Amino acid sequence: MHAPEPIRLRSLMTSRRGAWSLALLLGFVTFVAVVTLLALSGWFISAAALAGLVSLGVGFDYFRPAAMIRLCAIGRTAGRYAERLSSHYAALGLLKDLRVSRFQLMAQSKTAKHHSADDLQRLVSDIDLLDLFPLKVVAPWLSAILLSALLLLFWALLANSLLLAAIPLLIAALIVPLLGLSTAVKLSRQQADTAAQRRQALLEPLSLLANLVLWQRWQQQLQRFNQADRQLLTLQQRQQQLINRTVLLQHCLLGLSALLLLWQGGAALAQGQLKVPLLLAALLVLWALYEILTPLCHSVVALGLSLAARDRLNQLAGPTAAQTSGPVPTGPFKLAASQLTARQPNAIVGPHKISFTLSSGQLLFINGVSGAGKSTLLQALAGELPYRGELSLNGWPLSHWQLNHSIGYLPQQPDLFDLTLAQNLRLGAPDASDSELWQVLDDVALKTWAQQQPQQLDTLLGEYGAAVSGGQGRRIALARLLLTKRPILLLDEPFAGLDNLTAQQVAKVLQQRQQSGLLIIVSHQQLQLNHSTTLTLSEQ
């Protein structure tokens, strides 16, 4: 995996240059067809009328313009269709790239596991927002600039006097959208922040709803939400107003430009420098430009949204986890802790000055009431939490070893994925056979349950593993962990939901499997096991 790098908007389009170029080209062609269709039609009937007035149609070549008009009509239709397809193809490709790269980035970031579900939800929608940049910012501006240039060229060829009057206004119409740029970007950022605040302000009272109603504090607690809601709506309104005002200004400028074009054109006609059909064509080209320039006013908001999304995505990328290197420990193992103290972030209490030693084949049983810090201790041992005191494996501090393939840690809330049972298990060992899967399910007392499922190994575990109970989920994760064949196992409450007898059996199997390794189990159940040391933590 390559090193993570912050997202830059301008590099969004580099990865799929071919697809984007095609989309932009098609978009441009479509717009040219739109403009030409109008201008040509106008010119055609004017020229035809002129020819008709002079000498009823004799000598007027109507085949070529007629064919051109039909071509433009078809080009416009086909072009727009193809442009939409190709730009969406490119955009979807971009989203795929972004998802994969963000995933790899978060995979390497040490802080990833602290993100709440909400953060992650936001991550998904933020990635979706990034395709606004090429679709709604780059493409419209490129088309608008190129077409305006073409229009100017056309006018210049007709008569220089047309340019003099209309150019400044046209350019102004092009520049107007940029006036709102900084405001739009600022508004987008404020909107994103307010939206997050609003969500928080709703979630909090919602989580204590029953008591707040009983205490008659519900309406009062909701005030913060109502306030945030109104604030957000005001921001949205201001943004919409910004767009509306730029559109208003732009269209007024374009209107003035049209008036000046007529004025100058009239003068040019009088002097015989210009023909009527061509003046009409020039005016109609300007008409068609309305459709092309208006999206520019919306583009600043899209830019603001994608900038805000980019910033949030870049914030999510935390510091990269230190690459572990060093020798891989080999058995027999000896784990020694001395005066170990650890705390959850912000926690008041936790394990305090714990000491023990453990050698291969032995089981350490950590006991104690909830709140005594059993899980915290295990997390510290697994290297997931900083600790004070000393912790050594085979005589060396833990940091000396590369432990990726040695320590297996079962947290209290292990993650099951929205995959089948077999797929979840094979995350531990991709090459495991079905019989190996059944064996390991038997070891964790899940074989009967799995056999009762209509789809057996192919049972879907539902979103976030919701289809299984907490205890079952933990044991599925345990089975997955066992498949990785780690010599050092740290298990947090693996027997939840099991009666004492079954728990005892599972513990025996675990002991057998770990004969040449280390096994540490946190549980509030009392089990009778050979070769085990029990460490009881007490609440301070």
Added chain:
Amino acid sequence: MLAIAAVALLVLQSYLLSLLFADWLTALANGQSPTPTLLTSLLPALALCLLGRPLLHYGREQLSVQASQQVRLTLRQQLLQPIAAAGPGKSQYGTDGAISTKLLEQVDALDGFISRYYVQRYLVLVTPVIMALATAYYSLLAAAILLLTAPLVPMFMILLGNAAASASQKQFTELSRMGGRFLDLVRGIATLRQLNALDRASNSVAHAAERYRDSSMRVLKMAFLSGAVLEFFSALAIALLALYLGLGLLGILPWAKGEIPVPYQGALFILLLAPEFYAPLRQLGSDYHAKALAEAAITELQPILLQQAWQHNGNQPLSFAAAPAIHINQLSIAGAEGRQRLAPLSIAIAAGERIALQGPSGCGKSSVLDALLGFTPYQGEIWLNQQALSEVNLPQWQAKLGYMAQQSRFIAASIAENLRLAMPAATDEQLKQVLHQVELWPLLSRLPLGLDTLLGERGLGLSGGQLQRLALAQLLLRDAPIWLLDEPAAHLDGATAYRLHQLIGRLSLGKTVIIVSHQLHGLDWLDQVIQLPEGGNLLRQGGANARA
């Protein structure tokens, strides 16, 4: 209204322009040099059109935005009412996260529909009619071309739109499925790292995205086709009109050789109007997804909106202050879809008696509490001493209740602020006293910030048992004579549950208590344990201490 005025201005503008150009052209054809006299006279009117239309458009947009905001604000307040009235039953609408998504994002998704689609729907009927009438004045055939193609557009829109709508619905599902897969894997990133399965997972992300792209491209082709049809008709009609008018002006139409069916001024007028004829239709087409979004959102919101906010109508003042006796007579509660949440139940609880409700999950234990809390309608009677619950003033009754759920939640604020939610006027001394009673003070007093220590998101930093004891402290501050406890120790391990149960026993003396609990470990102080079987028959046991 503003929009229609804008259309009228457009017609006028096209008329003026066609007059102007016709004048120039005739002058030219007659060998004269075109004069700017007409231009000067028309200029003010033209300026009015060119500048007036953007202004009218601006006004219309502003009004739409305001309307949409008003609707969304009101709708959100409307949605919050049934949710608040449902109390703990809010879970029928989904998790808190899902509810807030509905209230926030889904309601906001209506914006495009209200502010654009709604108006556009009328405009799409009015505008073409006005324009077709104007066209018909000059040429019936041209108006016929316009009018013939116009209905084809909505017709194809409906044909393709239906297909496209279901297709885009599918794509939406695909998208959320891919988002779900991504989210699922990101959430489990720590586990994947543990298992050294990150590369496989990132491949899976890539695969899912690739599949999504392929499937949605197939879908998009269809969706864009409806756009292409619109485009095709409008382009075709313009081309047809241009050719018909142009060839007519040349006098070489096959059926009318040597005639000029539409004079130049009329022809130009028609041509200028033609693109605008289709503009509202095309706009409607591109706003179509706003409608699809809104429809999806409304489907999500429907269950909450349809829920008749249940009204408690009683208005009698409470006639007691101390712990009352509670008589439940033939109480039953209907659930969704005709199911019964609680089969008829009768219990008599003496004043100051403390009982437990037990039974298999789904037998309606918690529903009894919901009914007593005033969060759900019920059949049967609940008597509080000699007063019927349905007759009393609900806020007064609720003020007498102490309620605790399986997992107590706290706001991200200090311990003191959390406690004062229950009793804003409580002094620091009172807070310390209740914390002492729930045996938290020895621990909290050691904190450098004491009562001002912040509780993190979801009360991070305290264990489950400690958080439940903090919730108990809130109840003590209220000094409520009736406690309704819904499995307060369900998420605690044996020893901690025992300790919490014992603590509740010591602190609830003299109160009328109903506790729903799976295990009776540590509840030896109860006067009565009532078993609710699944079917309705009531098993009554003596007090737990009587059995022991």
